[in-house]
Amino acid sequence: MTHLTIALDMMGGDNGPPVTIEAAVLAVKEYSHLHLILCGDSDIIRHGLESYSDLPEKRLEILHTEQKVEMDERPSSALRNKQDSSMRRVLELVEQGRADACVSAGNTGALLTMAYYVLKTLPGIDRPALISSLPTSGRQKVYLLDLGANVNCDSEILFQYAVMGSVMAEEVEGISKPRVGLLNVGEEQIKGNDQVKHTAQILSSVPGINYIGYVEGNDIFTGKADVVVTDGFVGNIALKACEGLGKLILNEVKRVSGKNLLTRMMARLALPILRKIYARVNPDQYNGASLIGLRGIVVKSHGNASSEALLYAIKEAMHEVDRQVPTKIKHKIETLLMERP
Amino acid sequence: MTHLTIALDMMGGDNGPPVTIEAAVLAVKEYSHLHLILCGDSDIIRHGLESYSDLPEKRLEILHTEQKVEMDERPSSALRNKQDSSMRRVLELVEQGRADACVSAGNTGALLTMAYYVLKTLPGIDRPALISSLPTSGRQKVYLLDLGANVNCDSEILFQYAVMGSVMAEEVEGISKPRVGLLNVGEEQIKGNDQVKHTAQILSSVPGINYIGYVEGNDIFTGKADVVVTDGFVGNIALKACEGLGKLILNEVKRVSGKNLLTRMMARLALPILRKIYARVNPDQYNGASLIGLRGIVVKSHGNASSEALLYAIKEAMHEVDRQVPTKIKHKIETLLMERP
Incomplete structure (x- = not known):
């Protein structure tokens, strides 16, 4: 080598x-x-x-x-x-x-x-992006970008992010023709802000990107897309909200473990599994984000x-x-x- | 009555x-x-x-x-x-x-x-907002708005959302002088996009709102703020991303339950607790969102x-x-x- x-x-x-x-x-x-x-x-x-x-x-x-x-x-x-x-x-x-x-x-x-x-x-x-892979309930990971490199992104930059995410999924994760989704508040064509709608137009016009349309926040984790594109403001907040929820769930399990013998036993048994899952769903803890x-x-x-x-x-x-x-x-x-x- | x-x-x-x-x-x-x-x-x-x-x-x-x-x-x-x-x-x-x-x-x-x-x-x-309360690791709930009523919000509308969220926390949840945070990618003054920075200026100038500054995505669940304000695009995606993560964690626990006798037992014991917690952290399932x-x-x-x-x-x-x-x-x-x- x-x-x-x-x-x-x-x-x-x-x-x-x-x-x-x-x-x-x-x-x-x-x-x-x-x-x-x-x-x-x-x-x-x-x-x-x-x-x-x-x-x-x-x-x-x-x-x-x-x-x-x-x-x-x-x-x-x-x-x-x-x-x-x-x-x-x-x-x-x-x-x-x-x-x-x-x-x-x-x-x-x-x-x-x-x-x-x-x-x-x-x-x-025009601008670099911070990208990381997240687990999904499907077989493959999903790449989410941008995670906070740029909070003001126009449709041209989002298009470039789609290209970069697509290359990461193809080269690093080995996914052929990665499915690229654009993060939005609904799947219908009419949904979203102007920036997202314009980006969708660009992505639809480029055969070299396997653009599958809008995806919603919950779709990040379903394996519906191999790459999820959004601006750094939304991406950062969505990722950190998930991190916060993960911690809350861990804390809740710890909290109920004080209640009675049965819940205490169950919670203690559940904690190691949960910690393992939390580590898997919290990319910050186990993984590196790339600046691409x-x-x-x-x-x-x-x-x-x-x-x-x-x-x-x-x-x-x-x-x-x-x-x-x-x-x-x-x-x-x-x-x-x-x-x- | x-x-x-x-x-x-x-x-x-x-x-x-x-x-x-x-x-x-x-x-x-x-x-x-x-x-x-x-x-x-x-x-x-x-x-x-x-x-x-x-x-x-x-x-x-x-x-x-x-x-x-x-x-x-x-x-x-x-x-x-x-x-x-x-x-x-x-x-x-x-x-x-x-x-x-x-x-x-x-x-x-x-x-x-x-x-x-x-x-x-x-x-x-100017515009109604969709608001819901979420659990935190603190004693009180947090109100998050907007959850998707308006995807294009200027700072004037975000200011109005802060006022409305503050009233909901005070009147419905009974919190005196509710702490209002503005969702952003960092806590420092210089962070964020123009819309958020301008909203921060407005909120800082109004004594009648207990504005505590920027909060990050993970802070939604820590109890740091009683009201978290953002536009409908970000709020909707953050909430749905959390919903997706909650489902993923449930699925993961189910998945590991097939592995060996010990993990199977532990996962089966963990599932009821997790479902209960998921119901608590998934406002869509247990609660109503209000259009205010x-x-x-x-x-x-x-x-x-x-x-x-x-x-x-x-x-x-x-x-x-x-x-x-x-x-x-x-x-x-x-x-x-x-x-x-």
């Missing part, structure tokens, strides 16, 4: 280096062709690595940076003032071609802003992620490198722009 | 008269001061009532209508062509002051369109509702009559419009 290089933001995330270091070690031990560039405070990283034995040191390159982007820092301030940060460095390594992809568990807003500035968007793409539409691969792991979750994000990045997602998006959008009437 | 009259759309809902008749009977038996006007096909209603004994017939008035609005009928067609429908009649009874409120489990879009046409909005209110901002009280029960759920919607309507919700909204908006700079 050919060599593959990923730049890892070691300072990002709520839990910082202890978690990022463990994830890095797990990753290089699992994949012998993986080379990691660990960006961050070199003393901390070196010290952290000392507690592991049998490390393939040649595949764990450390790149020192003086700064780190704080989790609550304003994106504009991070962009201006954190030019020697671990987050900035991993993006620059991708831009310079020294890394095939980068992964960060840091501040999402700062990562979005910096990635857009450092990597720029692909030709034909850029001239490089950027995977965002949840700030509160464990080393296993961060490892998952590294695997996601490796998979996108393998499938050459940015190149595929570039080709697809070029082809479709020629198809459009 | 004073006499209270509610007009009930007997033909609405997926299950039709058998369910609406049972709900009507349950309601008049539970509340001796309740008078119901049953609108619909008088033969069917009379025949349906025959299977019940000891009915307070004087409090069950039947009003014959020739037509019914179909569940999949286009709202514009229902408005034009169904002037002698049970749905239209219940709204007219409210408009004429013959009923204090009306309840329908029929086609939501048609009900919205007809109610807006027949009842008109209150002075100071009109010169009259309109409660919408879920189309697939059972007689118990429809009874719940009737109680909700009775409660809103008791608290004089439309009058309170009218006074509140008048006061606040004077407060505004």
Whole structure:
């Protein structure tokens, strides 16, 4: 297998280096062709690595940076003032071609802003999108985008999102002719706001996209579509509302467990199953969201992620490198722009 | 207690008269001061009532209508062509002051369109909203609006929604100075689209609203706010996404129950609890959503509702009559419009 290089933001995330270091070690031990560039405070990283034995040191390159982007820092301030940060460095390594992809568990807003500035968007793409896969009751996952990269999207941007989501589903998930749905308040043609109606017109006119029409909020989880497209405002709120509901259900089960012996027993038995299901339906916890539409691969792991979750994000990045997602998006959008009437 | 009259759309809902008749009977038996006007096909209603004994017939008035609005009928067609429908009649009874409120489990879009046409909005209110209460992990419920009455809302309309939600929380739920949050993709001032930012400015300038700032999707269920305001596009999608997730979790538990003896046992024990919780977090199933901002009280029960759920919607309507919700909204908006700079 050919060599593959990923730049890892070691300072990002709520839990910082202890978690990022463990994830890095797990990753290089699992994949012998993986080379990691660990960006961050070199003393901390070196010290952290000392507690592991049998490390393939040649595949764990450390790149020192003086700064780190704080989790609550304003994106504009991070962009201006954190030019020697671990987050900035991993993006620059991708831009310079020294890394095939980068992964960060840091501040999402700062990562979005910096990635857009450092990597720029692909030709034909106006704005990057944050995309993640979610479970469905069907056999396959569904890709939902945008999860919050852009809160003001016109129909042209939504069209580009449909193209990008389609490429992700086809290349990463291996779905042939992925069914693309547009998130709306009803399935009828007359429903929705102007932005959605206009996007539907564009998508219907392009044979290269398998557009299946409007889908409703509940359809996200039914497997009706392989890709669900919406703007970052709606996508972010829908995803977070689901996260909130998941937590509420867990809390409710805990609450009833105090009531009487029977419910207590039942709830205690139910909790492990529920936690497992919650982890599966809460992509933030187990998965990385990808920032797509850029001239490089950027995977965002949840700030509160464990080393296993961060490892998952590294695997996601490796998979996108393998499938050459940015190149595929570039080709697809070029082809479709020629198809459009 | 004073006499209270509610007009009930007997033909609405997926299950039709058998369910609406049972709900009507349950309601008049539970509340001796309740008078119901049953609108619909008088033969069917009379025949349906025959299977019940000891009915307070004087409090069950039947009003014959020739037509019914179909569940999949286009709202514009229902408005034009169904002037002698049970749905239209219940709204007219409210408009004429013959009923204090009306309840329908029929086609939501048609009900919205007809109610807006027949009842008109209150002075100071441009558009009605669909509102419902949801459970939280806190002690109190949260009111979420708009759930889909208007997909294009400017900041003026969102301000009016904040006022209406505040009145509902105060009058119906009994919360003093309800905390009003504006749904957004982040809590920071700089987040969000222009519409949300402008609404935040308006809400911050009005002392009569206890505006607590932006809340995120997951905050809907945490009890952080008593009222969460958003436009009908976002509210509808967020609510339905939660409904979809709830169903997915139920299905997942059923699925794992086939795996081995232990998970099967655990899942079977967990299912009843989960179903109960799902019913609690799925407002469509147990509750009525109210159409507010009109010169009259309109409660919408879920189309697939059972007689118990429809009874719940009737109680909700009775409660809103008791608290004089439309009058309170009218006074509140008048006061606040004077407060505004």
